[in-house]
Amino acid sequence: MPRATIDDVAALAGVSIKTVSRVANGERNVRQSTREKVQRAIAQLNYRPNFAARNLARQRSHLVVLVYDDPGQYEAPSAGYVIRMQHGALRACRQRRYELLIHPSLYGAADVRRELQDLVGRVRPDGVILAAPLSNMPHAVDAIAETRTPLVCLSPGAVTPGRRAVATNDREICAEMTRYLVSLGHRRIAFVSGNPDHKAVSNRLPGYLDGLRQGGIKHSATLVVAGNNSVKSGEDAAESLLALARPPTAIFAANDDMAAGVLRVALRKGLRVPQDLSVAGFDDSALASHVFPALTTIRQPLARMAERAVQALIGGGDDRGPGTGTVIVPSSLVIRDSTGPAPP
Amino acid sequence: MPRATIDDVAALAGVSIKTVSRVANGERNVRQSTREKVQRAIAQLNYRPNFAARNLARQRSHLVVLVYDDPGQYEAPSAGYVIRMQHGALRACRQRRYELLIHPSLYGAADVRRELQDLVGRVRPDGVILAAPLSNMPHAVDAIAETRTPLVCLSPGAVTPGRRAVATNDREICAEMTRYLVSLGHRRIAFVSGNPDHKAVSNRLPGYLDGLRQGGIKHSATLVVAGNNSVKSGEDAAESLLALARPPTAIFAANDDMAAGVLRVALRKGLRVPQDLSVAGFDDSALASHVFPALTTIRQPLARMAERAVQALIGGGDDRGPGTGTVIVPSSLVIRDSTGPAPP
DNA sequence: GTGAAAGCGCTAACAC
DNA sequence: GTGTTAGCGCTTTCAC
Numbered sequence: 001m002p003r004a005t006i007d008d009v010a011a012l013a014g015v016s017i018k019t020v021s022r023v024a025n026g027e028r029n030v031r032q033s034t035r036e037k038v039q040r041a042i043a044q045l046n047y048r049p050n051f052a053a054r055n056l057a058r059q060r061s062h063l064v065v066l067v068y069d070d071p072g073q074y075e076a077p078s079a080g081y082v083i084r085m086q087h088g089a090l091r092a093c094r095q096r097r098y099e100l101l102i103h104p105s106l107y108g109a110a111d112v113r114r115e116l117q118d119l120v121g122r123v124r125p126d127g128v129i130l131a132a133p134l135s136n137m138p139h140a141v142d143a144i145a146e147t148r149t150p151l152v153c154l155s156p157g158a159v160t161p162g163r164r165a166v167a168t169n170d171r172e173i174c175a176e177m178t179r180y181l182v183s184l185g186h187r188r189i190a191f192v193s194g195n196p197d198h199k200a201v202s203n204r205l206p207g208y209l210d211g212l213r214q215g216g217i218k219h220s221a222t223l224v225v226a227g228n229n230s231v232k233s234g235e236d237a238a239e240s241l242l243a244l245a246r247p248p249t250a251i252f253a254a255n256d257d258m259a260a261g262v263l264r265v266a267l268r269k270g271l272r273v274p275q276d277l278s279v280a281g282f283d284d285s286a287l288a289s290h291v292f293p294a295l296t297t298i299r300q301p302l303a304r305m306a307e308r309a310v311q312a313l314i315g316g317g318d319d320r321g322p323g324t325g326t327v328i329v330p331s332s333l334v335i336r337d338s339t340g341p342a343p344p
Numbered sequence: 345m346p347r348a349t350i351d352d353v354a355a356l357a358g359v360s361i362k363t364v365s366r367v368a369n370g371e372r373n374v375r376q377s378t379r380e381k382v383q384r385a386i387a388q389l390n391y392r393p394n395f396a397a398r399n400l401a402r403q404r405s406h407l408v409v410l411v412y413d414d415p416g417q418y419e420a421p422s423a424g425y426v427i428r429m430q431h432g433a434l435r436a437c438r439q440r441r442y443e444l445l446i447h448p449s450l451y452g453a454a455d456v457r458r459e460l461q462d463l464v465g466r467v468r469p470d471g472v473i474l475a476a477p478l479s480n481m482p483h484a485v486d487a488i489a490e491t492r493t494p495l496v497c498l499s500p501g502a503v504t505p506g507r508r509a510v511a512t513n514d515r516e517i518c519a520e521m522t523r524y525l526v527s528l529g530h531r532r533i534a535f536v537s538g539n540p541d542h543k544a545v546s547n548r549l550p551g552y553l554d555g556l557r558q559g560g561i562k563h564s565a566t567l568v569v570a571g572n573n574s575v576k577s578g579e580d581a582a583e584s585l586l587a588l589a590r591p592p593t594a595i596f597a598a599n600d601d602m603a604a605g606v607l608r609v610a611l612r613k614g615l616r617v618p619q620d621l622s623v624a625g626f627d628d629s630a631l632a633s634h635v636f637p638a639l640t641t642i643r644q645p646l647a648r649m650a651e652r653a654v655q656a657l658i659g660g661g662d663d664r665g666p667g668t669g670t671v672i673v674p675s676s677l678v679i680r681d682s683t684g685p686a687p688p
Numbered sequence: 689g690t691g692a693a694a695g696c697g698c699t700a701a702c703a704c
Numbered sequence: 705g706t707g708t709t710a711g712c713g714c715t716t717t718c719a720c
Contacts, residue, residue, distance in 0.1 A: 003465070005713055016691045021715065029689055048465030052405060053713035055396040056696050079427040079630060090448065099467065101443050104434065121347070121392030123443065231634060257634075264636050286423060286630045290575060292608050349697055360707045365699065373705055397697035400712045695716080703708075 004045035013041035024049055051099075061124045062098050064089065064310055067116065067140075068131035070104030080286040081302060085131060085154070088303030092310035101125065107134060113143040120147045127313030129154060129306060135165070136199040152309040156326075157199020164312055165326040166305045170200050171207035173298050173331040177252060177280055178211020180333060185342035186250040186278060190223040192237040192262065194254035201229070204254045204282065223248055227258045234261020242269060242277075249277060249342045256281035256288045259295055263338065274340030284334050293337035301329045348389035357385035368393055395443075405468045406442050408433065408654055411460065411484075412475035414448030424630040425646060429475060429498070432647030436654035445469065451478055457487040464491045471657030473498060473650065479509070480543040496653040500670075501543020508656055509670040510649045514544050515551035517642050517675040521596060521624055522555020524677060529686035530594040530622060534567040536581040536606065538598035542573070548598045548626065567592055571602045578605020586613060586621075593621060593686045600625035600632045600641055607635055607682065618684030628678050637681035645673045
């Protein structure tokens with residue numbers, strides 16, 4: 001048997017379809033006895049309002065699209081990042097009876113613009129969440145903004161007037177991590193910076209510098225090396241840092257992958273972590289807790305951030321989303337086993 | 345300005361809406377000059393067919409739902425698993441102009457049934473993909489099957505007549521891995537079995553036994569210990585195996601997390617891998633390539649599997665999906681650094 | 689409180 | 705080849 005429609009329910013309950021609609025949508029103006037009669041019919045026919053029909057009539061899609069960078073071969077690290085965002089977005093959507101469409105998009109592809117406008121044009125989502133690093137790519141942001149579809153950028157790196165965003169306190173938390181290392185007695189603390197394409201990541205270096213200053217440590221340019229967010233680049237960075245005449249006693253990498261690379265090189269060289277070298281990362285990715293020794297890192301509240309983004313788009317949360325402006329959800333230090341007191 | 349509708353395009357092009365519809369859907373019976381006229385109007389108005397309206401009229405949702413186990417806190421390992429499935433499903437969907445809805449569901453929750461029927465009832469997806477371990481939970485499978493929505497199970501563990509599934513050759517590939525270890529000279533090869541809830545995983549133990557037999561090695565019951573898929577259980581297994589009077593020279597774990605646990609314990613005990621102990625896993629998860637030493641493992645073609653599932657649901661692939669029955673996509677050995685010749 | 693009628697933007701069936 | 709007419713299954717006026 002085909003699925004029951006609103007007409008079937010109305011017929012069975014002996015009321016008009018409008019009344020069924022009222023009951024299905026929990027409107028008030030229905031007599032209790034009528035309501036119960038309709039509810040019985042709904043239960044009996046196992047009726048569920050048709051998503052497409054309802055969307056067409058309401059002129060809303062009840063769909064949120066989450067757009068993020070497609071890493072291509074899907075290496076491990078980004079998987080955790082993406083999953084956590086999805087998790088938060090889904091939680092928020094489900095609570096509002098919305099559905100989430102995911103759309104990995106090739107960062108830097110020439111036709112992001114077309115691709116996104118196509119998607120938005122067809123699907124007419126009630127809102128779009130654009131994750132970093134796409135959120136700091138004007139091409140992508142503008143493509144969506146132009147369609148006038150409500151948009152929230154995740155970790156855009158910098159605030160843009162009139163645009164909604166959710167971000168974390170990259171800079172402050174990196175300062176905090178640095179101060180933490182200082183508090184362990186470290187004086188030569190190196191920093192492996194990340195891919196500058198990802199603007200939020202590039203806020204981490206200033207944070208490190210802030211932390212040094214706050215800890216009363218003089219900054220040494222030789223202790224800052226550039227990475228590109230990959231494990232490999234972390235290895236390279238470690239090789240060069242540990243070959244220094246006066247090598248650092250602590251290395252703080254702008255993400256966990258690079259930190260894992262640092263760790264590998266350190267182990268390969270026979271260094272003990274954290275006795276000989278402290279290592280810290282950023283992201284609390286999959287790797288962080290499973291490498292040996294478990295990595296001290298910084299946890300971004302990705303799920304919460306995505307949740308806030310949905311809330312900003314379709315409302316209904318415990319507090320109002322911003323009409324515009326940036327919501328900051330703070331990150332936190334995760335102290336594990338890769339950091340310890342500086343060697344004498 | 346509000347988005348253009350088919351009427352706007354028709355008016356601008358000076359044709360009927362039906363003609364616009366024909367052009368938009370790439371039907372043939374349209375004169376070339378008319379077609380071009382319409383295409384110009386479409387481009388000028390930036391027209392995109394409304395998803396909801398089209399779905400309602402066609403009585404198809406153009407939506408596929410991917411249902412998988414929600415690991416709750418989203419630890420690392422499952423993230424890669426989920427992402428790879430999504431990746432394959434998305435690729436197949438995009439190519440067919442379908443959208444993918446993701447639906448993590450609490451494995452074992454009392455109301456999976458209600459939850460899934462609700463979802464399917466409202467959204468009316470054109471197909472559902474049910475991933476393991478939900479795919480070997482009759483509760484979940486039946487809930488969807490009853491709605492008569494086309495369904496494909498991923499790695500159901502066992503074939504069920506009349507049901508479509510996509511799986512990999514768990515048993516054969518485990519035999520192959522075992523033979524590979526034998527070929528390295530190992531004679532005492534241990535196995536850490538996985539969570540029996542996940543039926544496909546439980547096919548791995550028989551595969552190991554096959555491999556031993558094929559390699560001419562006598563099976564020793566003390567060399568098989570039960571794990572539950574977690575890193576911790578891998579550590580426990582390693583502790584007990586390495587405490588044996590005659591410890592194994594190789595440990596094959598039914599998944600990478602457990603293998604990573606084995607690795608940690610081995611390193612903690614000062615064993616060199618692979619000189620003193622070879623370790624192999626299964627999944628080629630995030631961890632596998634990033635732990636030290638990189639893990640020899642088995643790669644399931646999860647993306648391909650999900651892709652085949654979509655293909656089976658909505659057709660259109662290079663070859664036909666099965667009306668019913670199971671498609672097998674073979675896994676492959678990934679030889680890295682954690683396995684080597686047996687010690688003398 | 690309840691219902692009749694008119695859409696939402698598209699496709700399908702059938703003319704012409 | 706092209707257009708006309710009905711829906712698809714809901715919600716939304718606006719009466720009653």
